[in-house]
Amino acid sequence: MAGRAAVPEVIWARPERTGRGPRPAYTRADIATAAVKVADEGGLDAVSMRHVAAELGCGTMSLYNYVPRKEDLYELMVDAVGGEHELWEPSGDWRADMRRVAQQTRVLMHRHPWMTRLMSPVYGFSPNALRYLEHCLACLDPLDARYGMKMQLVGMLNGCVTSYVATELAAAERTRSLPWSAEEESAVRVAYLGGVLAGGAYPRMAAAFTETSGPIDLDGAFESMLERMLDAFAQRG
Known part of the structure; x- marks a missing residue:
């Protein structure tokens, strides 16, 4: 008989600890901090259960006890960065x-x-x-x-x-x-585009280029x- 389909779950609806047994070795904040560090240093593709577990100093399978899926890990990361927003008293404007x-x-x-x-x-x-x-x-x-x-x-x-x-x-x-430098490439591309537009085939683009020439x-x-x-x-x- 085919296995039951996975049931959607929200990581925030899961209790961080049940209140029974020993206190967990890591909090969600610990895990999120470790995952953000891995991503900041190596990019999103570097984020894996194995790498985050290594950053925490625990086994990969142990991490699954806290975060069931990689998507949940991503959600913890996004939430952690969201916590960096400064929330001020609205000015009225x-x-x-x-x-x-x-x-x-x-x-x-x-x-x-x-x-x-x-x-x-x-x-x-x-x-x-x-x-x-x-x-x-x-x-x-x-x-x-x-x-x-x-x-x-x-x-x-x-x-x-x-x-x-x-x-x-x-x-x-x-x-x-x-x-080469960005300035060198920009100069070459601007010169090429200027030559193309000077031919008259793109008059509107030529007018726009004249108005907006220069660094952005x-x-x-x-x-x-x-x-x-x-x-x-x-x-x-």
Whole structure:
């Protein structure tokens, strides 16, 4: 007879200890800290039950007593990084507060580059994620909109920041792998593109290139993206 299908489970619904028997050697916080350290040093692909167990100094099978699945380990990691968010008293200016949220999230993702690969609504209801969401909604109290709209704003904000940082990280990683400097490659590519556009086949692109030539201000582009997104919700609110 075929075995019963796996039953979905939420790691946070599992008691960390039953109250019977000896005290566990490790807490979830210990495990999350070890896993985050492995990911920070070696990337997300370095995270495995074996590597995290080695970081803790325990056997791999022992770790499964605390964390049944690798997906649960990922959830602990996302929650641990979420705990690094600074939660302040809302200022009353919802745009300024959400701008501050986005800037802080960008910093956290650069601190933990693997986070862009794990951002998912699936991990959105851990203890620190709930505190973060409640904080964002408190910051949005002055916005005259339904909670559904406010949740959309938070989701879009996180999605925009995640995509932006992922692009930044990918560009930085590619630059590190080049045998020449980023400035040298940029000069060659700009010269090539300028030559192509000078032929007249792409007049609109040529006009755009003329307006935007020069190095990209990543911080300025990030702020501009935030302002345009917040403008849309201000108008709809």
